[in-house]
Amino acid sequence: MKCLTATLLLTAFVTASPHKPLDARNEVARRQSAEACSIGYCTQNGGTTGGSGGETVTVKDVDSLVNAAKQDGPLTIIVSGAISGSAKVRVASNKTIYGEAGSSLTGVGFYIRRTNNVIVRNLKIAKVEAKNGDAIGIDGSSNVWVDHCDLSGDLSRGKDDYDGLVDISHGSQWITVSNTYFHDHWKASLIGHSDSNAKEDQGSLHITYAGNHFYNTYSRAPLIRFGTVHIINTFWDSLISSGVNCRMGAQVLIQSSAFKNSSQNAVFFADSKETGYAVLDDVDLGGSRNSVPVGTLTVSALPYAPIKALGSATIPSAIPSTAGQKL
Numbered sequence: 001m002k003c004l005t006a007t008l009l010l011t012a013f014v015t016a017s018p019h020k021p022l023d024a025r026n027e028v029a030r031r032q033s034a035e036a037c038s039i040g041y042c043t044q045n046g047g048t049t050g051g052s053g054g055e056t057v058t059v060k061d062v063d064s065l066v067n068a069a070k071q072d073g074p075l076t077i078i079v080s081g082a083i084s085g086s087a088k089v090r091v092a093s094n095k096t097i098y099g100e101a102g103s104s105l106t107g108v109g110f111y112i113r114r115t116n117n118v119i120v121r122n123l124k125i126a127k128v129e130a131k132n133g134d135a136i137g138i139d140g141s142s143n144v145w146v147d148h149c150d151l152s153g154d155l156s157r158g159k160d161d162y163d164g165l166v167d168i169s170h171g172s173q174w175i176t177v178s179n180t181y182f183h184d185h186w187k188a189s190l191i192g193h194s195d196s197n198a199k200e201d202q203g204s205l206h207i208t209y210a211g212n213h214f215y216n217t218y219s220r221a222p223l224i225r226f227g228t229v230h231i232i233n234t235f236w237d238s239l240i241s242s243g244v245n246c247r248m249g250a251q252v253l254i255q256s257s258a259f260k261n262s263s264q265n266a267v268f269f270a271d272s273k274e275t276g277y278a279v280l281d282d283v284d285l286g287g288s289r290n291s292v293p294v295g296t297l298t299v300s301a302l303p304y305a306p307i308k309a310l311g312s313a314t315i316p317s318a319i320p321s322t323a324g325q326k327l
């Protein structure tokens with residue numbers, strides 16, 4: 001009898017919904033929100049574990065999110081449902097912020113300042129007004145993993161109505177931005193905010209960009225000053241003005257990636273006192289151009305476990321189906 005009821009219920013559910021049953025989704029969220037960074041520079045310096053080992057709370061409104069993010073000690077925060085507002089959420093150390101499938105944040109951005117060990121995963125963040133900073137701002141922090149996020153603005157608004165989607169500054173270190181969809185935005189992603197910040201940034205800003213998808217962004221995909229940046233398995237589609245802007249001695253390695261229907265400035269240098277450098281290995285420029293001098297960063301210089309190169313020919317089909325809020 002019990003068994004029959006369960007079978008009938010399950011059948012009814014499967015018929016009614018194309019999604020996984022709720023219990024299964026909760027189980028997936030529980031497991032994935034406990035995972036440590038497993039890719040790129042955020043595996044260094046002792047690794048990035050976020051809130052693991054601490055409690056888990058679920059938040060459904062801006063005030064609860066703000067309060068949870070500033071707590072002391074390790075904490076996992078599950079974002080549930082559609083949340084709108086206007087806020088710059090300060091994130092304290094040892095936090096994982098994980099978006100449940102179907103959740104979203106509109107007008108609400110994160111400011112990860114002078115903290116360490118933070119994971120931001122599976123979040124969909126849109127339309128954060130410039131007065132609230134970036135969708136995700138990482139400032140003077142170490143060990144941060146941004147993974148499977150969907151980040152966007154609105155190109156119908158003015159260029160400075162929004163700031164960046166992921167901006168990394170003030171000597172931040174051991175950061176990975178992976179499987180993230182950057183789209184419909186003016187200034188996508190900035191590494192190193194000023195030519196005059198060599199004192200903090202030179203020899204710092206070790207960052208990995210892996211498996212990301214840039215679509216219909218205007219500039220900064222990303223813009224890099226001073227840093228050591230490994231970009232792999234990335235798809236740039238329909239860039240409006242420019243792609244990877246290498247400045248102020250930045251050393252960049254771009255591997256196994258592809259550009260499509262993009263402006264002439266795929267990999268270039270502009271608007272700083274000094275150029276940066278890039279090594280390109282299996283990059284399909286899709287008719288666009290690389291105009292920066294060849295640098296020195298190679299795979300053998302990377303301190304972490306190799307990231308599997310998917311190959312430039314596979315990128316245009318593989319990356320759009322994995323990048324974004326897809327966990």
Ligand SMILES: *[C@@H]1O[C@H](CO)[C@@H](O)[C@H](O)[C@H]1NC(C)=O
Nearest residue numbers: 072073074092093094116117
């Ligand atoms: C974060 O967690 C680590 C490891 O448990 C601990 O050493 C550190 O003090 C914590 N940081 C803060 C600011 O609580």
Ligand SMILES: *[C@@H]1O[C@H](CO)[C@@H](O)[C@H](O)[C@H]1NC(C)=O
Nearest residue numbers: 216217237238239240261262
């Ligand atoms: C190519 O990119 C431009 C700039 O983003 C866009 O306006 C246009 O629609 C794209 N064309 C195609 C065929 O995707």
